[in-house]
Amino acid sequence: MTDYSRRLRHPFGLSPRLSRRSVVRGAAGLGLASPFAGQLLRASAQDGTPASDEQGTLSVWSLTGAGLNEALPSGAAERMADSHPNIEFDLQALQNDPFKTRLRTAIGSDSPPDIWHTWGGGVLAEYAREGVVLDITDALDEGGWKDRFAQGLLDLMKVDDRYYGVPIVANTVVFWYNTELLGDITAPTTWDELIQLVTDIKADGLVPITLGNQTKWPGAFYLNYLVLRTKGAAFLEQVMAGEASFDDPGVVRAGEMMQELVDAGAFPDGFNGIDIDTGGSRRLLYGEQAAMELMGTWLPGTIASEIDGFAEKLSFFPFPEIDDGEGDPSSVLGGVSPAYAISAATEVPETAVNFLRTITDDAARDQVVAENRLSAMVGATYEDEATSQLATLLEEAASVQLFWDQYLPPELGQAQLDVSQGLLSKSITPEEAAVQLEESAASLRGE
Amino acid sequence: MARSTAVPHPLGSETASSSAMSQPSREFRFPQWLIALLFIAPALAVYLLYVVYPIFQSFLYSLRDWSGIGEGTFIGLDNYREALTDGTFWGAFRNNVILVIASILIQLPVALLLAVLLSSRFRGWRFFRTIYFLPLLLSTVAIGLVWINVFDPVFGLLNGVLDVLGLESLQRSWLGNEATALPAIIAVVCWQYIPFYMILFIAGLTTIPEEYYEAAKLDGASGWDAFWGITLPLMRGIIRTGAILSLIGSLKFFDLVWVMTRGGPNRSTDLMATYMYERAFASFRMGYGSAIAMLLFVFAFIAAGSTILIDQRRANR
Numbered sequence: 042m043t044d045y046s047r048r049l050r051h052p053f054g055l056s057p058r059l060s061r062r063s064v065v066r067g068a069a070g071l072g073l074a075s076p077f078a079g080q081l082l083r084a085s086a087q088d089g090t091p092a093s094d095e096q097g098t099l100s101v102w103s104l105t106g107a108g109l110n111e112a113l114p115s116g117a118a119e120r121m122a123d124s125h126p127n128i129e130f131d132l133q134a135l136q137n138d139p140f141k142t143r144l145r146t147a148i149g150s151d152s153p154p155d156i157w158h159t160w161g162g163g164v165l166a167e168y169a170r171e172g173v174v175l176d177i178t179d180a181l182d183e184g185g186w187k188d189r190f191a192q193g194l195l196d197l198m199k200v201d202d203r204y205y206g207v208p209i210v211a212n213t214v215v216f217w218y219n220t221e222l223l224g225d226i227t228a229p230t231t232w233d234e235l236i237q238l239v240t241d242i243k244a245d246g247l248v249p250i251t252l253g254n255q256t257k258w259p260g261a262f263y264l265n266y267l268v269l270r271t272k273g274a275a276f277l278e279q280v281m282a283g284e285a286s287f288d289d290p291g292v293v294r295a296g297e298m299m300q301e302l303v304d305a306g307a308f309p310d311g312f313n314g315i316d317i318d319t320g321g322s323r324r325l326l327y328g329e330q331a332a333m334e335l336m337g338t339w340l341p342g343t344i345a346s347e348i349d350g351f352a353e354k355l356s357f358f359p360f361p362e363i364d365d366g367e368g369d370p371s372s373v374l375g376g377v378s379p380a381y382a383i384s385a386a387t388e389v390p391e392t393a394v395n396f397l398r399t400i401t402d403d404a405a406r407d408q409v410v411a412e413n414r415l416s417a418m419v420g421a422t423y424e425d426e427a428t429s430q431l432a433t434l435l436e437e438a439a440s441v442q443l444f445w446d447q448y449l450p451p452e453l454g455q456a457q458l459d460v461s462q463g464l465l466s467k468s469i470t471p472e473e474a475a476v477q478l479e480e481s482a483a484s485l486r487g488e
Numbered sequence: 489m490a491r492s493t494a495v496p497h498p499l500g501s502e503t504a505s506s507s508a509m510s511q512p513s514r515e516f517r518f519p520q521w522l523i524a525l526l527f528i529a530p531a532l533a534v535y536l537l538y539v540v541y542p543i544f545q546s547f548l549y550s551l552r553d554w555s556g557i558g559e560g561t562f563i564g565l566d567n568y569r570e571a572l573t574d575g576t577f578w579g580a581f582r583n584n585v586i587l588v589i590a591s592i593l594i595q596l597p598v599a600l601l602l603a604v605l606l607s608s609r610f611r612g613w614r615f616f617r618t619i620y621f622l623p624l625l626l627s628t629v630a631i632g633l634v635w636i637n638v639f640d641p642v643f644g645l646l647n648g649v650l651d652v653l654g655l656e657s658l659q660r661s662w663l664g665n666e667a668t669a670l671p672a673i674i675a676v677v678c679w680q681y682i683p684f685y686m687i688l689f690i691a692g693l694t695t696i697p698e699e700y701y702e703a704a705k706l707d708g709a710s711g712w713d714a715f716w717g718i719t720l721p722l723m724r725g726i727i728r729t730g731a732i733l734s735l736i737g738s739l740k741f742f743d744l745v746w747v748m749t750r751g752g753p754n755r756s757t758d759l760m761a762t763y764m765y766e767r768a769f770a771s772f773r774m775g776y777g778s779a780i781a782m783l784l785f786v787f788a789f790i791a792a793g794s795t796i797l798i799d800q801r802r803a804n805r
Binding site: 315319 | 555556557558633636639640641642643660661662663664665666669749750752753754755766769770771772773774
């Protein structure tokens with residue numbers, strides 16, 4: 042707990058520049074923040090939680106969800122209540138798509154919440170460059186806070202070498218399968234073995250891989266993963282910098298491999314109309330009509346909230362290698378969720394930073410581990426064997442490719458969703474897909 | 489009634505108005521237009537604030553390249569230029585046209601048929617009127633979710649019924665198939681909105697005097713003759729109202745499609761409104777989304793306006 046004692050002496054680690062600006066904002070706003078807030082800060086002696094005398098409301102927008110999305114912020118608020126006696130915590134949970142729309146509208150109309158859920162990547166970068174999200178780089182340097190995180194995951198919150206958020210839960214995407222249906226299969230390690238497995242399962246009259254692609258992102262996992270394999274982890278960055286093009290044989294090859302899966306009958310009938318949000322893809326698993334699903338590490342938690350005793354039947358294998366790919370085969374597709382960022386317009390900046398400190402403390406990490414999810418904070422011990430294996434997979438990954446729809450600017454993120462749906466329904470060819478992606482990217486690069 | 493003298497000048501006091509009768513008054517009197525304005529002011533204020541102002545504001549947004557935060561950049565009519573050459577937009581427009589035609593050709597005749605049937609007051613008509621009216625009372629999201637399950641390829645009611653009937657060859661993934669997704673949605677739209685037109689037409693039918701039908705019967709007209717000769721011509725105005733409502737409703741239709749398919753698969757059910765929403769709130773191109781919204785407004789305005797004009801001209805002839 043040395044971290045904590047150090048932090049007590051530096052209850053909030055804002056740079057002088059930042060403090061001044063936040064104090065000015067606070068004073069100009071409701072007039073509640075004391076200009077001497079820094080000197081009035083007191084440490085809460087009992088539990089090592091950072092403290093503040095700021096007055097006002099701290100509004101936090103998170104995603105709805107049975108697992109951690111709501112439990113983490115409410116846990117943090119409880120732990121902070123004593124050391125922040127004058128703060129009222131206003132925690133709101135919103136569904137995924139309404140959340141994105143509402144946050145954008147709130148920010149656009151200058152009434153953002155103090156803290157909001159983020160996935161990092163392109164959207165966070167846009168907010169950071171618009172100056173609506175608080176730079177917490179200096180705070181992270183205080184009291185060893187920064188060292189609590191797996192560096193690669195914290196870097197997903199980095200924009201132009203400054204940090205704008207903290208990750209809490211890490212996710213990666215693997216093939217989940219029903220062990221009762223498939224028995225003790227040898228997990229396919231190469232693409233050809235995967236195709237063979239799909240063919241075998243299909244021959245048994247089952248749907249090999251369930252897919253609910255109405256929202257397009259589940260199908261885009263295939264495009265994202267295959268391009269990661271064919272072109273490597275630096276490719277997207279190069280494309281955005283204009284040093285590489287989506288119209289590339291590696292992207293075309295990824296499209297061909299997606300269609301190879303479709304031709305092998307990997308997916309359920311009408312997968313482009315199946316809604317994952319209402320469980321359309323999962324009930325094929327529950328009905329034992331489908332054997333596998335390429336999905337994030339949140340899947341067992343989602344399943345546990347829907348049906349008893351099914352999540353225990355699941356096992357997983359990583360996305361297979363491909364022949365002659367430029368990418369490191371250990372690289373994984375993934376991201377962080379939840380992660381949190383602070384509004385630059387917050388009137389209670391110390392409290393907001395303290396909230397992020399609290400929601401990434403040891404108690405928060407214990408919450409994450411207890412839900413069998415992967416902690417973005419280092420030092421977690423996983424008793425659950427599958428979770429422990431996933432943690433190893435993520436730790437040993439040469440790189441973590443953020444989901445494209447979160448990494449890329451929103452418009453291009455949408456374009457790649459459309460392209461992957463088109464590829465999977467074979468309404469566009471792999472060559473057309475590559476050209477369409479490059480056209481979208483080029484228009485964003487201002488070409 | 490003592491108050492009756494006050495009625496023409498509701499804002500003048502009774503004494504003022506009665507004295508005004510006897511002698512030329514020099515007291516201030518509200519001019520007619522100002523009184524009218526005062527009466528419509530509350531509604532007008534709401535209308536201006538929540539309808540006219542947003543339309544004007546959308547127009548301003550549509551001239552910018554704007555992500556929803558910050559100021560964006562003024563780009564003149566570039567968004568419109570892009571929309572008019574955007575194949576996806578025209579695909580959405582085409583789907584809107586299909587929805588308009590299907591809605592008018594299916595909803596109005598079926599609604600009229602049901603209205604005439606229910607107006608014949610057969611045994612149990614009240615029961616059926618309630619049953620037929622129910623879909624209109626359900627929330628669109630609930631309707632969408634129910635029908636997603638009806639159309640589900642594996643667990644759905646529709647494919648289950650086809651299975652029982654031995655029509656397995658007709659089974660398919662109704663919403664997952666580009667060819668069947670739009671027809672499937674149109675079926676649900678009709679199911680949801682036919683009750684509305686049915687109630688409208690039932691109300692219209694009650695305004696036709698019973699004597700007309702009795703006279704027609706005496707002259708030996710069949711029920712069919714009476715329908716063509718009496719019901720249809722006298723219902724003309726209300727059918728026109730129904731058609732215009734259906735036309736505008738179909739042009740700006742959004743919710744059921746968004747719930748059921750989000751415009752997919754592969755944009756086969758995209759409508760102008762869903763495409764607008766996707767551009768503005770998923771791709772975060774607020775300017776471009778606003779331009780699509782303006783085009784949608786213009787199309788709906790032209791369509792509704794010309795329908796009314798053509799009909800009036802025909803009525804005058």
